[in-house]
Amino acid sequence: MMQSKEGLIIAALGGVNEIGKNMYVFQYNDDIVVIDCGSKFPDESLLGIDLIIPDVSYLLDNQDKVRALVVTHGHEDHIGGIPYLLKQIQMPIYASRLTLGLIEIKLREHGLLRETKMTRIDANSTIELGAMTCSFFNTNHSIPDCLGVVMDTPEGTIVHTGDFKFDLTPANKQYPDLHRMSDIGKKGVYLLLSESTNAERPGFTPSEQLVGVHIEEAFNQAKQRVFISTFASNVNRLQQIVDAAVRTNRKICLLGRSMVNVVQVATELGYLTVPDGMILEPNEAAKLHPERMAVLCTGSQGEPMAALARLSNGSHRQMKIDAGDTVIIAASPIPGNERDVSRIIDNLYAMGAHIIYGSQSDLHVSGHGSQEELKLMLTLMKPKYFIPVHGEFRMLHQHRILAEAVGVRREHIFILNNGDVVESKNGVVRQFGQIQAGQILVDGLGIGDIGNIVLRDRRQLSADGILIIVITLSKTESKLISGPDTISRGFVYVRDSEELIEEVNQIVIATVNKMLEEHITQWNVMKKTLKDSLGQFLYSRTKRRPIILPIIIEV
Numbered sequence: 001m002m003q004s005k006e007g008l009i010i011a012a013l014g015g016v017n018e019i020g021k022n023m024y025v026f027q028y029n030d031d032i033v034v035i036d037c038g039s040k041f042p043d044e045s046l047l048g049i050d051l052i053i054p055d056v057s058y059l060l061d062n063q064d065k066v067r068a069l070v071v072t073h074g075h076e077d078h079i080g081g082i083p084y085l086l087k088q089i090q091m092p093i094y095a096s097r098l099t100l101g102l103i104e105i106k107l108r109e110h111g112l113l114r115e116t117k118m119t120r121i122d123a124n125s126t127i128e129l130g131a132m133t134c135s136f137f138n139t140n141h142s143i144p145d146c147l148g149v150v151m152d153t154p155e156g157t158i159v160h161t162g163d164f165k166f167d168l169t170p171a172n173k174q175y176p177d178l179h180r181m182s183d184i185g186k187k188g189v190y191l192l193l194s195e196s197t198n199a200e201r202p203g204f205t206p207s208e209q210l211v212g213v214h215i216e217e218a219f220n221q222a223k224q225r226v227f228i229s230t231f232a233s234n235v236n237r238l239q240q241i242v243d244a245a246v247r248t249n250r251k252i253c254l255l256g257r258s259m260v261n262v263v264q265v266a267t268e269l270g271y272l273t274v275p276d277g278m279i280l281e282p283n284e285a286a287k288l289h290p291e292r293m294a295v296l297c298t299g300s301q302g303e304p305m306a307a308l309a310r311l312s313n314g315s316h317r318q319m320k321i322d323a324g325d326t327v328i329i330a331a332s333p334i335p336g337n338e339r340d341v342s343r344i345i346d347n348l349y350a351m352g353a354h355i356i357y358g359s360q361s362d363l364h365v366s367g368h369g370s371q372e373e374l375k376l377m378l379t380l381m382k383p384k385y386f387i388p389v390h391g392e393f394r395m396l397h398q399h400r401i402l403a404e405a406v407g408v409r410r411e412h413i414f415i416l417n418n419g420d421v422v423e424s425k426n427g428v429v430r431q432f433g434q435i436q437a438g439q440i441l442v443d444g445l446g447i448g449d450i451g452n453i454v455l456r457d458r459r460q461l462s463a464d465g466i467l468i469i470v471i472t473l474s475k476t477e478s479k480l481i482s483g484p485d486t487i488s489r490g491f492v493y494v495r496d497s498e499e500l501i502e503e504v505n506q507i508v509i510a511t512v513n514k515m516l517e518e519h520i521t522q523w524n525v526m527k528k529t530l531k532d533s534l535g536q537f538l539y540s541r542t543k544r545r546p547i548i549l550p551i552i553i554e555v
Helices: 057-061 082-087 095-110 176-187 209-221 237-246 257-268 307-312 338-350 369-380 391-406 452-464 497-516 523-542
Strands: 006-013 023-028 031-036 051-054 066-070 093-095 118-121 124-127 132-139 147-155 156-160 189-195 227-230 251-255 293-299 328-331 354-356 384-390 420-425 429-432 439-443 465-475 480-489 547-554
Touching: 006 051, 006 057, 023 147, 023 439, 031 132, 051 384, 066 124, 082 156, 093 095, 093 132, 095 118, 095 257, 132 176, 156 227, 156 480, 156 523, 176 369, 209 237, 227 307, 237 257, 237 293, 237 429, 251 257, 257 293, 328 338, 338 547, 369 391, 369 547, 384 391, 429 523, 452 547, 465 523, 497 523, 523 547
Parallel strands: 031 066, 066 093, 093 118, 156 189, 189 384, 227 293, 227 328, 251 293, 328 354, 465 547
Antiparallel strands: 006 023, 006 420, 023 031, 051 439, 124 132, 132 147, 147 156, 420 429, 465 480
């Protein structure tokens, strides 16, 4: 990494030019503080991948300097990568009460809870982390206990907003602390990092209060069961759903492991109030009259293995959707998930369900501030330098325009890629060098063992299939004893393509015999020659490029 020996450096390991896996590094000399460690879901190009987490190679190379992980709030794109980080490097975690509760679920599942030091913080906390001192301020978002971070460094005060909106009538009564933000700005903010998710959306984001009224209306109008899907971590929304169920005399059934976990933790910690006997197991719920039942489930982003997706294709083991049931999707698709959500909606319509979804339904409001709120944050903080974070490039670009509109100089605004370093030394800030950053792919129990070559093979297999050629050679006489046996999977159906397969076999026999005549017996050479000759022939005949896998047996 191109880095000065002294001074402050700031870099993102995730969260810029993307939605998800937020992770930011702040280093002053030999002290490193990390803010957030999130995950994100894969798109369709990452076949078979379960989760994407940040590449933390830089932290591993400098683990003796890492003082703490500070977490702004409990959403997956801010905490989802924590277990994978802690398996590689131990560090103390500082987070608010609910955020710690949600992190504990993950650490318990990964067997890391006992060995991890966790400290609860709130807006009144101050923690000294080497040369940097962190304090906090309350923001509001779609989950309780959200904090912005104020980092006092020898170079000046750095503020990281976390995710926020300015909801002045929040459903959970956790108000944004405008006075504290104003005080921070008056004392002087050297550099601000502010989230950019809704930087393209004009005006103000509506209050969460509006949603509760519309959820109750939808419950009242539903003739049969109500299935409602939202982010499990949107505890404010979960409370509104519970309240609507109470007022409309419905019981609640929970589907989805994350939903069950979050409801349990939020109830135990007092963030969610659920009357006794309100929540039923699926087998109990099946006995209730449809008008008495509400099903709260995961899968609002179209995740294939989540409860809503399995309900929509009839593969859920405990519950099914009947014609006339009402299905509410109380969340907007994250960019990249639109197609998966649309597929689920189509399936639900085909089942005869009544579907309520989309921004026009009034059953979801964003947890992120729109343009006027982003400008308000910039105005309160009055930063000298500004780095827009938490958004795709167009969002970061739009946030820069907003910052310029409220008086931040263009040359003081930095739009970064993951790994880009901003350095501050003696009051001068500049973009300077890079650290290693990227994405680590999680597939089952494998972390980082799926790379570009494996993904390329998966894409090729999914597009053109595989052709396996098995031949048996004599070890003593250097001749073909049996075969070729040709096996096709995902390429052509053998019984319908006998002529093509026969031609393939003739090419294999001719190629092998020619090599044996020339005394070429190295397996790697034979396999490559077979792949090349068959690949050219198959592409000329089919315009497909299957994976060709020659298997040579010597007896």
